[in-house]
Amino acid sequence: MSEWFIYRGTGDPAPERIDSRPAPPPWRDFDARPIDYRVPEADSATRRRLGDRTVPLAVPGSEALRLINAALYLRRPLLITGEPGSGKSTLAHDLAFELGLGRVLQWPVVSRSELRDGLYSYDAIGRLQDAQLARLEGGAAGGPHSAGDIGRYLRLGPLGTALLAADRPRVLLIDELDKSDIDLPNDLLNVLEEGEFTLPELERVADRPGQQTVQVLTDDGLRAPVTGGRVRCRAFPVVVMTSNRERDFPAPLLRRCIHLDLAAPRDERLAAMVQAHFGAGSYDEYIGLVDRFVRTEADGGVRPTDQLLNAIYLVQHTAGSRPADQEAVADLLMRPLDNGPR
CATH class of the missing domain: 3.40.50.300 (P-loop containing nucleotide triphosphate hydrolases)
Structure with a gap:
């Protein structure tokens, strides 16, 4: 440094x-x-x-x-x-x-x-309204409705x-x-x-x-x-x-x-963002989702990092669901924004 x-x-x-x-x-x-x-x-x-x-x-x-x-x-x-x-x-x-x-x-x-x-x-407009109220009430210059x-x-x-x-x-x-x-x-x-x-x-x-x-x-x-x-x-x-x-x-x-x-966050920077929001060790815990998110870039679609964070959060709170259901939800959340090829 x-x-x-x-x-x-x-x-x-x-x-x-x-x-x-x-x-x-x-x-x-x-x-x-x-x-x-x-x-x-x-x-x-x-x-x-x-x-x-x-x-x-x-x-x-x-x-x-x-x-x-x-x-x-x-x-x-x-x-x-x-x-x-x-x-x-x-x-x-x-x-x-x-x-x-x-x-x-x-x-x-x-x-x-x-x-x-x-x-x-x-x-x-507010100043004009206060001035009119002050005149109607006969208020002094420093009154509650003074302008x-x-x-x-x-x-x-x-x-x-x-x-x-x-x-x-x-x-x-x-x-x-x-x-x-x-x-x-x-x-x-x-x-x-x-x-x-x-x-x-x-x-x-x-x-x-x-x-x-x-x-x-x-x-x-x-x-x-x-x-x-x-x-x-x-x-x-x-x-x-x-x-x-x-x-x-x-x-x-x-x-x-x-x-x-600024390039999209990847590698160490992406790991830091995931751990900042989900705690130490979370990057390794959800490395499968991270790898899938990064690999999907090959289709040229626009995928902001928010999509990965949303997918991790949802998978984290549906731990009792079937893995197939978790993967399906993650795939839906990580679709490209520009509706390009999937």
Whole structure:
């Protein structure tokens, strides 16, 4: 294992390694004033994906580890491509777990996603309704239905929360970017390069008494201060963008990323995934199922690792059934996703 590696994929938490990085290159150095914000610990989403982390979830090949660590050193987004089920999203959670970076911020991209969805949302209708209620009730500016506190109607999205000026980086998962509208990858360029964005709703009121710094809700469900209507990062987040290779991305986006093409987990990595979810020794116990899963790749069909895990779970809980029934169920669960030849 190279000594310069910050992330090693060993399954051993080592939060001190992210703090021992050298200073960023001058073109990736962000110097926002730090804010007081407590990052939540890892949640159930990370536990579901990683299982028992006493088992290493090794990344295959030194090239993959070099690319991941290059992204950490250079403060650049990591663009991970690969077939469904190859562990692209899991890698984001593994990074957060090993480096002690808390809850993973997740932005699942769909065809209707826009940049603002990742940055923040503003409930203008709710604010208008509260203002009308306050007028009807003759309430004061600070009453229960007052619309004076604009921060109550703003919420930072996962990307916006990741750019808060915390001392340690957050892990942001932008999942399935290839599902997006054609404009979203280009719209991300400036934010990923500059590490900041503005909230026009707060900029307009920044010169009013008491409105220079406003507490807004974050994707974590907590409050964070935003000053002058601008969110600017201090430690650039660990951005993991995934793609199932359903489209190509523009060159300007690729220039800002470190690209990793992740192969499907096999051999030691597949063994680690099985043991992480089913316990030590489970890989050898279900080696027959594993071998069958791997052999079926010869037909060229797409089979994500989830199918193997589902088959093992079902066989594990139908131990009293006839072996023929178990094999039949396993075969049904491990059919190719693309309905190719069987």
